[in-house]
Amino acid sequence: MRDQLATIEVPDLGLVVLCGASGSGKSTFASRHFSDTEIVSSDRCRALVGDDESDQSITAAAFDLLHTIVERRLEVGRLTVVDATNTKPADRASLIELARKWDVLATAVVFDLPLDLCLERSRERQGRVTPEHAVKRQHQTMRRTVKRLRKERFGKVYSLGTAAELDTVQVIRQRLWCDRRDDAGPFDIIGDVHGCGDELVALLGELGYDTDSSPIVHPDGRRAVFVGDLVDRGPGVAEVLDVVMSMVHADAALCVQGNHENKLRRALGGRNVQPTHGITESLAQLDARGSEFSARVAAFLDGLISHYVLDGGALVVAHAGLPERYHGRTSGRVRSLALYGDTDGESDEYGLPVRYPWANDYRGEAAVVYGHTPVLVPRWVNNTICVDTGVVFGGELTALRWPEKELVSVPAARVHYEPTRPLRAHGDGAVGAHGSNGVSLVDLSDVLGKRSIETALGGRITIEADQTSAALEVMSRFAVDPRWLPYLPPTMAPAATTARPDCLEHPDEAFSYFRKAGTGEVVCEEKHMGSRAVLVFARNPTAAAERFGISNDDAGVIVTRTGRPFFSNPGVAGTLLDRLRAAADATGIWDRLGTDWLVVDAEMLPWTAKSAELLRRQYAATGAAGTVALGTALQLMASATKRGVDVEALTSRTAERAEHVASFVGAYRQYCWDVDGADGIEIAPFQILAAQGEVLARRPHRWHLEEIDALVTAAGGSLRRTDRRFVHLDDDASVAEATQWWQAMTDRGGEGMVIKSAQTIARSGRGLVLPGVKCRGREYLRIIYGPEYLAPTNLERLRKRSLGRKSSLARREFALGIEALDRFVANEHLSRVHECVFGVLALESEPVDPRL
Incomplete structure (x- = not known):
């Protein structure tokens, strides 16, 4: 008499095949030792296909389903237990093939109980009695073929021979050695x-x-x-x-x-x-x-x-x-x-x-x-x-x-052994990173269709299929080489609408938001009158080739919020990058950060450097038309007054409208000045996003601004400093001083400020805190909402604007941006980085009021 089997060892990841006649206890054993989701039962598959576990006419379809479930589970790395008779070698062969395909160990558990016991248990089943002749045939086949299991490439084979053994055996899960x-x-x-x-x-x-x-x-x-x-x-x-x-x-x-x-x-x-x-x-x-x-x-x-x-x-x-x-x-x-x-x-x-x-x-x-x-x-x-x-x-x-x-x-102390093949720069002919030796960079399947992207900050972010289609044209036709594009900046939500009668946005609401989020200190940064840009550049062409797998004469790029080249003339970008690179050399930031490349978030000034055509066709056209029309109307009304016609009320309203238009023209003109190539263009960097080995976007804003101040000083005029105020929200004097600063700045025609958590990335009980809240001045908002937006009826209508969707978009895009940088710094495949960058651009197609 053999010793009673005490334990069965199965790998955490593997295939367990139960072999035995009907009534031998396979299902009872499986339910006792494995979870419902780990068990793939032939009877259950019959029920799923044809609503009846005992319907033998659908056996082929049921086993097609069984094999599909087994394969999908092994593919994603889950322990899978097959509860079927599995008495024939042909039945087991298809399962062994799946185990080999997905490189997992296969374990067989044989239920070699006496035939009489199997027949008795089969008769006791409720609603699905297997015919006696079928049980006998299964039992005989199992007894005849069980010795072949090792040759069938099962890694381990266990045999249960008695009811007592079936009741007392323990299943131990073993972690794989690797x-x-x-x-x-x-x-x-x-x-x-x-x-x-x-x-x-x-x-x-x-x-x-x-x-x-x-x-x-x-x-x-x-x-x-x-x-x-x-x-x-x-x-x-x-x-x-x-x-x-x-x-x-x-x-x-x-x-x-x-x-x-x-x-x-x-x-x-x-x-x-x-x-x-x-x-x-x-x-x-x-x-x-x-x-x-x-x-x-x-x-x-x-x-x-x-x-x-x-x-x-x-x-x-x-x-x-x-x-x-x-x-x-x-x-x-x-x-x-x-x-x-x-x-x-x-x-x-x-x-x-x-x-x-x-x-x-x-x-x-x-x-x-x-x-x-x-x-x-x-x-x-x-x-x-x-x-x-x-x-x-x-x-x-x-x-x-x-x-x-x-x-x-x-x-090496010396050459110990002469190599057959000389050492290569990167091994196996691979030069540079991210497919620089000609392999596929990004595949269309990486971005098309509905996507779900896991991010460290925002959890799973879903990109709908219509959004990816909208972004594809921009990326495929207009964007720079994706190897230069590890990041796109997120949109920014405005402060909640203020109840003050004379404006639409005010710092009070922004400060209140951060207080409620539990943020103790914020930084208020001057909002420059320019266009958002991302600068990706290396110390020299060699460093660009090594890290980005591509180089150009400029060893870098300047891109817009949508990943397009910022300047149509590449020489302008090259000159500006050289100036920034020279400032970096002078400050020693390369060595201080241990890097040969940087990704910088910045504002490019003037606004007309990128949007001159928009200015001429939209804003200047509106200003000119309003100025001429209202000026002419006032002249006609003056003539009517001289003729004794009472148009005093109409003249007053028209004069007020003319003042609004004049203020509108004055607002956008502050964003415009003449440039000659790179001369006259200023870069206002405000965050150093990433360098070799670190996503610097996680460092506090104080560090960023101090490092950038040093660059600005070294640049001698080609970089613009970002003015700021650090504010302790529990200090009324600190809040008041920042508010007065904003008021004075916007009264002079400045755009406003951006309020951010001093710690850069912050969380509240509701999740991720907005990375920044923009608070714009009265006069600047004329550009956004029109010359007469401050008229009482217009202002009242604008107070009803909804910010929820915009705020949600800002959080999701921020999470995707940081995730892209995380993956890029970790040297993950370009497709993994690019799906996040592409996701930011795709989310921009959401139906959100662009004036927000």
């Missing part, structure tokens, strides 16, 4: 070592590890993660293995298997391997240490796995890299890709396999750190980075600090 999502590090991910022992110790010392201790550990608890290829080619294979094995044993390090470890493992196991690429030297060094050491090495290599998923899924480490769909999966295919990468079967001029540049198409959220193909300089490409810098070939040994994303390297 799944260490709960391990957040911090880590130091070290590239291919290849037997360079001295360099490894030197690098660990540079990283702060105590290299005098045994095993080597970090005093602050950091751990090393080795990307594989510890062995072969170098002189210190045994020493490297000593260090790494002891660190792994002490939980001071993790290690994935490289292709060279796999080959050495097979050699130590007695397999015939080709004596190439340094394995002969490795075996000789191990032999010199004795058989006991070789046995420990063999056991260590046997325990190495293909890849690790770490830090909540934000980090994946695999020797040759790994496309997203294989993260956290386990199969021979996953192992092969992780160890060797994907090849097309061709060889290069050096006789080495041509590897598919998977990183150019990578769109995953997890950062993938890998080695295998040495590069001269590690570069982030679509949130992936190769840290094999060819130490054994005379290059460097490199580590990536995580989560800091800082690179630390030590040089």
Whole structure:
């Protein structure tokens, strides 16, 4: 008599196939150990298709549905339990094929209960009794084929033989070896070592590890993660293995298997391997240490796995890299890709396999750190980075600090092994980032149709299909190259309508909004009389090519709110960017931020620099027509008065209208002055949005304004300072002073101010606080609402304007903008960045009053 089965172990992600005749207890077992959503039952599928669990006439359709559900669950990475008889090899084969397709482990649980018990339980079923002959046939088939389950590629097979066993067995869920999502590090991910022992110790010392201790550990608890290829080619294979094995044993390090470890493992196991690429030297060094050491090495290599998923899924480490769909999966295919990468079967001029540049198409959220193909300089490409810098070939040994994303390297002591192929700038022919070697940048399917975009600040934001269609024409016909476009600025909501009789907007309402949101300090920034612009530029053309994957003579762009080039003459943009770049050089901001590129939010002055045609055709035309018409009317009324006609009331109203028109003309003329190319154009930067390694838009506004003040000073007149007042909302004097400043500024014809939380990003009980509230002056609003908007009847009508939709739009667009910057700084695939940028533009097609 065999021992009673006590436990069944199933992977967190996998396929569990229940096999047994009707009445053997499969459904009872499934409901006891798995959730309803994890169970895919053939009977339930019959009911879903034909309203009757026992209707055998719809079995084919029901199993089509069953296989569809199983595939979709495995595709998205969910444990799936198939509750069907599954007694025939052909029935199981289709399920095994799905497990192989989606790279998950398959577990079989056999319900080998006595036939009499199965028949008895089948008779006791309510409403769906399986015929006795069918139960007998199922039982016989199961008994006849159950021994083949291992050959059918089930990873584990469990058999339940008695009712007592069925009632007492426990199901234990096991996390896959590669799944260490709960391990957040911090880590130091070290590239291919290849037997360079001295360099490894030197690098660990540079990283702060105590290299005098045994095993080597970090005093602050950091751990090393080795990307594989510890062995072969170098002189210190045994020493490297000593260090790494002891660190792994002490939980001071993790290690994935490289292709060279796999080959050495097979050699130590007695397999015939080709004596190439340094394995002969490795075996000789191990032999010199004795058989006991070789046995420990063999056991260590046997325990190495293909890849690790770490830090909540934000980090994946695999020797040759790994496309997203294989993260956290386990199969021979996953192992092969992780160890060797994907090849097309061709060889290069050096006789080495041509590897598919998977990183150019990578769109995953997890950062993938890998080695295998040495590069001269590690570069982030679509949130992936190769840290094999060819130490054994005379290059460097490199580590990536995580989560800091800082690179630390030590040089090779000498050339230990002559490379077959010279080191390349970025590995596998990939030059630059984001598809700069000719791969597809953005696909139409990335943006068309209804979209749901997950954002850190605003949750899931939905873009309707008609909105994406409206934005597509702008992006495809007028926008700059998407590689230059990591951000579009959000719309801005105005202050709530004031009850004051002489104006439509006043700071009181804006301050009240931020008080209610729980914001203690705000900054009031002068609103410039210009047009919003985003400046994306690099320190030099080389830096532009490295980060953006594209360069032009200007090493940057200036774009409008819709992503179009701001100037029709590219030379103007180039001159302005040179001026800003020179100011950045003078202030040392590049080195201070550790960056070679910046994204800056700014205002371009004068307004006519972009909107001269709009001014001539709309505002100037309105002003001229009103001036002429009302002036003529006043002349006619003066003549009528001389003739004794009483037109005093009409003359008064007309004179008042003429004053309104004159004020309207005076308002827009302040936005206009002559320019000659770049001369006369001013840039008023107010926020530095992003730089290498950081979304600076999250820093407090005080930091931004101080940094920009330094740029303005260094620029010597080509940049304009943004005046501001910091206001403590619980300080009445502070509020009054800012209000008086606004009043004086707008009385002089100024546009007004923007009030923002001093902390840049703030939340209240209702969610995200508006990033900015604009409060515009009386005279400026004539441009927006017309010359006579202050007439009592017009003003009363305008007080009924609704701001809810505009405020919602501002929040959503702000969340998308920050999300785009987050993804861009994290080096995610361009399509991931662009879906957010495109989403901002798409939301602009919402039916919101443009005057708000």
